[in-house]
Amino acid sequence: MKLKKVFAITLSACLSASMVAGCSTGSSSSASGGAKVIKIGAFEPTTGENGGGGLQELLGMRYANKTHPTVKIGGEEYKVELVEVDNKSDKTEAVNAAQKLVSEKVSVVLGSYGSGVSIAAGQIFADAKIPAIGASCTNPQVTQGNDFYFRVCFLDPFQGTVMANYANDHGAKTAAVITQLGDDYSSGLGSFFKTAFSGLGGNIVSEEQFQTNQTDFKAILTNIKAQNPDIIFAPSSITTAPLIIKQARELGITATIAAGDTWENSTIIENAGTSAEGVVLSTFFDEAEPANEEAASFISGFKAYLKENKQDEIIPAVSALGYDSYLCAIKAIETAGSADGSAIRDALKGVSIDGVTGSISFDENGDAKKDMAFIKTIENGKFKFLTTTTVK
Template sequence: GSYGSGVSIAAGPIYEEARIPAVAPSATNPQVTAGNEYYFRVCFLDPFQGEVMANYAFEDGLTKAAVITQLGDDYSSGLGNFFLKAYQELGGEIVSEEQFQTGDTDFKAILANVKNANPDVIFAPSSVTTAPLLIKQARELGIEAKIMAGDTWENQTIIDNAGADAEGVALSTFFDENDTSSPLAGDFVKGFKEFLNGNSEYLTKNGGDGVAAVSALGYDAYNVVIEAIKAAQATDGESVKKALKGLNVDGVTGSISFDENGDAKKDMAYIKIIQDGQFKFDRTVKTQ
């Protein structure tokens, strides 16, 4: 499967028609697996991620929020709406809802609206290309509200391009390389860093030897498929699909099994904050 929700949703009917199972590492929109018995995922979903970030903001006393999303982008609009709903259910006030078009680079008009609404927090799930532009332009306009987003913002290029303006940005993600509670995760981090440091091209593309959550999820997705093939003792799509449905394996991002929709049964997210030019672990959040 793909890493992104939009392309995963688009590809879903093709996999289904061909009867080929797919396992998405980090596609979080519910529509990816909905009604498609051939699509699985190893990450948590946007309704959970939106709830996590809404609780994070509200518990920190941020009671007025602005939400900025990208028109036509399944991930951005979906996660933005899940945050909005959860935040309002907690008693938070949405003081501004803004949207932008794909390819936009000047966000000062919508950010002016946000500034006039005077929010405590801005939730802006978007791409790694858009993120530093939004962050820098918000700070240039004198907006002091906390800026938050989802898992796509755990990318070193955002820090590199936004610079000091990225300080204090918060996001939810699937994995923390400094979590020492899992020996399996520790072995993966050690091996992945050795791999990166042994190849200058990959090290540069990765933005250093940090281990992003999508890397850990990609590793888990690959190994889930391998384990399903072993369990099925076959490589045809129907046999592998059946094996995936009954699979229960330990991954570097936690235990992985699938519900009736093909979604991983995940109940925990990591919150990270950008501090001193790095992603720093803040806390974990679990669902009931």
Template sequence: MKKLTVCLLIVLLSCSALFAGGSEEKQTKEKEVVIGVFEPQTGENGGGGYQEVLGMRYANKVYPTVTINGETYKVRLVEADNKSDKTEAVTAAQSLISSGASVILGSYGSGVSIAAGDIFADNMVPAIGASCTNPQVTQGNDYYFRVCFLDPFQGTVMANYAWQEGAKKAAIITQLGDDYSSGLGNFFSKAYTALGGQVVSEQRFQTNTTDFKSILTNIKAADPEVIFAPSSIATAPLIIKQARELGITAKIMAGDTWENSSIIENAGASAEGVVLSTFFDGADPATAEAASFIKGFVPYLVENKQPEIIPAVSALGYDAYIVALKAIEKANSTEGKAIRDALTGVKVEGVTGDIVFDANGDAAKNMAFIKVVENGQFKFLKTVSVK
């Protein structure tokens, strides 16, 4: 009988220890906050989207935790591929909401950002765009912010550059149905004509077009001195190569999307002399955060089998992430509405400069970098400010 009693006591003590251990494990389980990554990793803008994602992943590696009410929370990234498509963007946005994301980063591509905007607002989850430059992304949406400059500014910068270089006639090529392309082309046109320049040809093409010789032939007949062609990474080398094959010697220019090494690889020698505007130059770090980022991100690019050239959108992706952390800490909450309210007052020293938001949720930036393709590389030319 005594042996039976002892055995029962041992079993009861073991069970007690097991349940106590389980309870303790539950109590000490690491807390976490989810940040959604809303980016194209496939489709027409998959290359640029992936570069932006790398910046966010690296930021998460550098800053893996955030403090909320004195407690440390692990930051977990949940990624959703919007596939460079407006319909898929809605599905991707909904999946991130379902994942419990407190704040969402992205997207590369203004069209998909605009398409998902109402979903974020309706669910009161703030989004922070990295490189989506079309004004409509944040207009009328209290839950969308962004860390980049806007297309009216970028279009003006490139128009000023063309005019200052002595170009009196310009042609414009834009993609139908693409908010970024059509918007930036329009802003360039307005700024250029206001300076006194003449737009001698405006050509538009459908998505998935691969043969541009017809519209380029029309442009050649108009004899412009510059061609402004804001378009996707996929179409850029086709436009560049086919223009040179037709004997067009005009300077070819574009916006930030063209700062991608794959364009040089695919266009080859035809890419020489192409000029573009962008957000960041790794050779001239503007802040202490930028210097630290450059030192650590280059090896990270190598780890991910990428060229050792820091894409501007990677820097913006990094900045979007650290802005999100700052807002979470300021809000002392994982609730979307509280984070959104905190975003209106954050100030962050980012890789691409100091970041504060205006009433529209746009970063107050007034400087762009102009680069040219020279000897198969993007070479810094100058910085341009517009007041």
């Protein structure tokens, strides 16, 4: 989006000094016609390896902005302007995208899909005193030591344990783990699954890693086949997932293939075809099980919105989380009664909402207090709800 003329003089200085000076403090302004405006940043990948998932998350934020286009600050109504940047699924580009949001003087940031880019940008937001609310970035490091980062999803230690419990409950005694080298989400979730599964008495018979942009997995899958595991846990991107799934089945591997929340994406089914049948995953939301009235309203309205935008009408969990992150942002802005980032950060600590994915409030680390995950499988070319799971 174009920078407003009123900021033209100061922005050139802020671009280079915003991390150390006060230029990045969130502010409000008047749009043409006199309407007051507050900016919320959408920090998401819309290109690169995670572009598909990032767009789904962004669609939830855009829809939230459509249904909640204004916020009241001190009794006055402000228009919420969603400022979108593409972090390109890349840690270096994430820094550039974060700096752009700082220069745009956003008051709060939403995102990102992908823990690695969220971690990379975290210190920039903290230095600029702009609170960020992650939607689906599940790695614990996103919020650790960062008083300005919050999130509305559950964490990978929980998700890894949930999937280990599921594997154990369904008779799996041996497991293979496949993770992406250098990817915080993949390596973190794989590690948490391994620890939890071993703790339940399971045996990890193979641990394999692959490089970013790798497309041939037959060598590591051949190693896994020789170990004949009951389950393969392979948390990875939606780009990599169908390749792993198809090549595993082509090699005659019959083990259950499982992963985390990133695999709840229809493109995996489209690209893996019948090989995707029986895949199991954990996720944050199921449209067949609305948590409350807000969820029921979201489901019907968002389906219509997806249709208008020529998108698949199956609601991804990350879209619901994107919507909830926006709700938390406007609730915090209203509670703070200010566009100032530090004031909004302080307000977020006490925010409590009934969101689409359930009740949301934050603990001392800025993490959502959540204790339930949805387990789904792929059956007849569709995601099918199996059960909800909690970890005590």
